[in-house]
Amino acid sequence: NAGVTQTPKFQVLKTGQSMTLQCAQDMNHEYMSWYRQDPGMGLRLIHYSVGAGITDQGEVPNGYNVSRSTTEDFPLRLLSAAPSQTSVYFCASSRTPGGSETQYFGPGTRLLVL
Amino acid sequence: KQEVTQIPAALSVPEGENLVLNCSFTDSAIYNLQWFRQDPGKGLTSLLLIQSSQREQTSGRLNASLDKSSGRSTLYIAASQPGDSATYLCAVNNYGQNFVFGPGTRLSVLP
Numbered sequence: 548n549a550g551v552t553q554t555p556k557f558q559v560l561k562t563g564q565s566m567t568l569q570c571a572q573d574m575n576h577e578y579m580s581w582y583r584q585d586p587g588m589g590l591r592l593i594h595y596s597v598g599a600g601i602t603d604q605g606e607v608p609n610g611y612n613v614s615r616s617t618t619e620d621f622p623l624r625l626l627s628a629a630p631s632q633t634s635v636y637f638c639a640s641s642r643t644p645g646g647s648e649t650q651y652f653g654p655g656t657r658l659l660v661l
Numbered sequence: 662k663q664e665v666t667q668i669p670a671a672l673s674v675p676e677g678e679n680l681v682l683n684c685s686f687t688d689s690a691i692y693n694l695q696w697f698r699q700d701p702g703k704g705l706t707s708l709l710l711i712q713s714s715q716r717e718q719t720s721g722r723l724n725a726s727l728d729k730s731s732g733r734s735t736l737y738i739a740a741s742q743p744g745d746s747a748t749y750l751c752a753v754n755n756y757g758q759n760f761v762f763g764p765g766t767r768l769s770v771l772p
Contacts, residue, residue, distance in 0.1 A: 551704075580759065589665070589750065589762035590705075605759060637704055650695070650752075650760065652704035 551653035570638030579621040665763035684751035
């Protein structure tokens with residue numbers, strides 16, 4: 548199993564550009580989520596999904612869109628990048644929602660918005 | 662709103678020492694608590710998951726305890742090694758909610 552994979556590993560954007568961060572898992576997990584990690588602030592939840600076709604907002608959803616058309620994939624879209632979105636983005640998955648089981652994390656995407 | 666804090670923010674110890682990392686949370690009605698390890702430039706790796714009904718979990722040299730009533734968890738690392746150097750994060754899950762993460766403790770174990 549590859550686990551949770553994320554692409555790209557690093558990206559530089561100009562303000563106003565859009566892009567999609569890819570996330571995929573091969574463990575048949577129902578629950579997937581996106582976090583951003585900023586220095587001294589821990590991880591903050593952006594969006595999450597409890598299954599294909601179902602998404603919901605987390606703590607900091609503004610400026611981001613998600614969709615979940617398959618169990619395996621959970622892309623994160625930046626609609627119009629802003630410098631405040633400079634961060635490291637992590638995708639995670641677990642077998643069930645509700646936090647009862649271990650979460651598995653991808654390696655992260657480091658995003659710089661100029 | 663659940664808030665999670667970790668003390669200290671950074672810790673440096675000589676190899677071989679036993680050490681304790683602390684995690685505090687404001688809402689004691691938790692479902693479980695999870696400790697993670699993060700190496701520089703990498704993702705998070707789950708170390709231990711403690712359910713609300715448990716008081717501790719052990720894995721090798723790691724032991725995590727949970728005191729719900731006081732809103733605290735500790736991660737004990739025995740006989741520390743340079744390979745233990747990393748950032749350790751705790752995350753708390755309330756019933757029906759998503760995980761809330763602490764800011765982490767950056768550990769350096771010196772040879």
